Amino acid sequence: MTQIIKGIFCITLLGIVFCISSLHPAGAADRIRIAVPDVGGQFLTFPLAQKLGLLKQEGLDGEIILIRGNAALAALSGGDVDYTVGIPQGVRGALAGLPLKIVACFEPSSTLLLLSQAKLKSLSDLSGKTIAVGAVGGAPTRIARLLLKQAKVNADKEVKFLSVGAAQARLALLRQGLADAAMVPPPFDVEGSKLGYVVLARTHEVLSFPQSGLAVHARRLKEKPDEIKRLIKAGIRANGFIRGNRDGAVKFLMEWQRAGADIAAATYDSIWRVYNVDGSIPIDGLNLVIQDTKEALESKSDMTFNDLVELAPLRAAQAELGIKVK
DSSP states (O other): OOHHHHHHHHHHHHHHHOEEEOOOOTTSSEEEEEEESOSSGGGOHHHHHHHTTHHHHTTEEEEEEEOOHHHHHHHHHHTSOSEEEEHHHHHHHHHTTOOEEEEEEEESSOOOEEEEOTTOOSGGGGTTOEEEESSTTSHHHHHHHHHHHHTTOOTTTTOEEEEOOSHHHHHHHHHTTSOSEEEEOTTHHHHHHHTTOEEEEEHHHHOOOOOEEEEEEHHHHHHOHHHHHHHHHHHHHHHHHHHHOHHHHHHHHHHHTTOOHHHHHHHHHHHGGGSOSSOOOOHHHHHHHHHHHHHHHTOOOOOOHHHHBOOHHHHHHHHHTTOOOO
């Protein structure tokens, strides 16, 4: 097992138990709890905002809690956490009937990429091939199907999917010749290139499919709009740091993921462009998440972008930061 794969395996284990909270004295600021799915490179905004003191500067005493899926939705609904950053997760909860709103987006697409045998030159070449993905219904599988759709490849009839879970297992199938391509996160693009594989597609270069943002219960939106505005401001400023300070962001990745310098640098170089500069929510991208989630849940809901989104706190945050939106 290579150094990068070993590092990522450690990161995966760490994500199960890691929790970081601020050290501000009780009562010094508004206490908030933010649910983050894992320590992956796609969810850096608020852990970094906390590390840099940006939450404190906005009068917020933040606790980052690693929790995902239905557990995060239950915690948000029950008031055990105040916010969750997973946008697809928030959409799923809303379609299931929870009174949730998306108030900002900090990563308008996914950092996942499609690694393939070098003989494949385009997504259309995947017709008749086998792709290693994650769990059935998980993000790697869903996004792989969307990428194929963009290339007019019928995912149901022309492609075979192998669901194997962990990204290192998907790469192993590629190396064994049991798969022609694999959906993996950074920095497997760097590891793959060393083994002679190529990046057939990076999701963010093909389509918008928002991953990281801010979802909140309608109750908190009504009761604490100013707090939400301040949190969004901290997120926008953290994204600016990610995009403009490579050394600082790499150092943070090393701490947050307990990763070596090489892994952190490779991860950063693959993900920084995916973070936006203003917290804006892409209409087409969120509509794609909504439609994809409806299909996954076999939901007949008529929910639309306007039903799910509340832009007032975002617009207020942007105005205070001097950001002009079209």
